[in-house]
Amino acid sequence: MRYVRSLFLFLIIFSAIACDVRAETGLKTISFIPQWGPQAQFSGYYVAYDKGIYKKHGLDVRITQGGAYRPSSEILEKGEADIASIWLSTAIQKRSRKVKLVNIGQIVQRSSLMLIAKKSRGIKTPEDLNGKKIGLWGADFRIQPEAFFKRHNLKVTVIPQSYSVNLFLRDGVDAASGMWYNEYHTILNSGINADELTSFFYSDYGLNFPEDGLYVMEDGLKRDPEAMCAFAKASMEGWKYAFDHPEEALDIILRYMVTANVPANRIHQKWMLERMKDIIYPSGEDSRVPGTLRKEDYDRVSKELKEQGLIRDIPDINTFVFRCAGNVQ
Numbered sequence: 001m002r003y004v005r006s007l008f009l010f011l012i013i014f015s016a017i018a019c020d021v022r023a024e025t026g027l028k029t030i031s032f033i034p035q036w037g038p039q040a041q042f043s044g045y046y047v048a049y050d051k052g053i054y055k056k057h058g059l060d061v062r063i064t065q066g067g068a069y070r071p072s073s074e075i076l077e078k079g080e081a082d083i084a085s086i087w088l089s090t091a092i093q094k095r096s097r098k099v100k101l102v103n104i105g106q107i108v109q110r111s112s113l114m115l116i117a118k119k120s121r122g123i124k125t126p127e128d129l130n131g132k133k134i135g136l137w138g139a140d141f142r143i144q145p146e147a148f149f150k151r152h153n154l155k156v157t158v159i160p161q162s163y164s165v166n167l168f169l170r171d172g173v174d175a176a177s178g179m180w181y182n183e184y185h186t187i188l189n190s191g192i193n194a195d196e197l198t199s200f201f202y203s204d205y206g207l208n209f210p211e212d213g214l215y216v217m218e219d220g221l222k223r224d225p226e227a228m229c230a231f232a233k234a235s236m237e238g239w240k241y242a243f244d245h246p247e248e249a250l251d252i253i254l255r256y257m258v259t260a261n262v263p264a265n266r267i268h269q270k271w272m273l274e275r276m277k278d279i280i281y282p283s284g285e286d287s288r289v290p291g292t293l294r295k296e297d298y299d300r301v302s303k304e305l306k307e308q309g310l311i312r313d314i315p316d317i318n319t320f321v322f323r324c325a326g327n328v329q
Helices: 002-022 040-050 072-077 088-096 139-151 183-189 218-223 225-244 246-259 266-280 295-307
Strands: 028-033 059-063 083-087 101-106 113-118 133-136 157-160 175-179 197-201 212-217
Touching (some): 088 295, 101 225, 183 266, 212 218, 212 225
Antiparallel strands (some): 101 212
């Protein structure tokens, strides 16, 4: 209940702030929902709002708050938001089920989902996970680990994992799920050194499923493609500004976190922002254009979803992606 009260408080305050902007003429109103509440994972959007970048592109943007009880994909599908941040795997599944959402920008280029194990448990290679107890989240978070287990012929005992890593810290499981920008850092902050851990990034094992992308419904895109593409472009400008001015970006996101009554830790948010830069602008991958969805990434994720029986047919990429600025390669 405390989370729900905080959510409504944040929405009321944020809407009040947005009213001043809507009073200006000539701006197109856009509502956007990320997957969760304000945190550095979504810095680019809050920075674009706070620094007037959306306004510069002719947009009056209202950022609402997602969460466990407000899945961004469902809010978009219900028409309660114009644009949503959604994982690529989720979006492909939705599209295969005739939900007409469309990718207008792929923000994250490299998956940050991982398995984390302690070397003290004798785990140094994928094969060492055989017969072990593994903490996994549900739904989309299981696609990559289950494919990973299959590729390495691993038989593991799956233990449902909450959003806490306490079970892992207390040796209740041999390996835990984590996001590089979040849970991994939480484990480090618990007093465990990085050299005491074995990290399995699924992206290193042929299972790179890029996560956060920007999605709209087909009808909304047809009504105003210019506004939707303007949002994608302005958001990338917001991300670039955040990475070029990290301390200012942290000030901004921490302010919104406090407003939303979300626990705010500057050190953790700094780690998150730095890791977001790593996965939005992967180093050494010159073929990637920031903010675009590559066909090879789309094909890889779609193929894995089909092989695991999570989709029957692979959606046509030409209906799945709208090429705002050539945002597919």
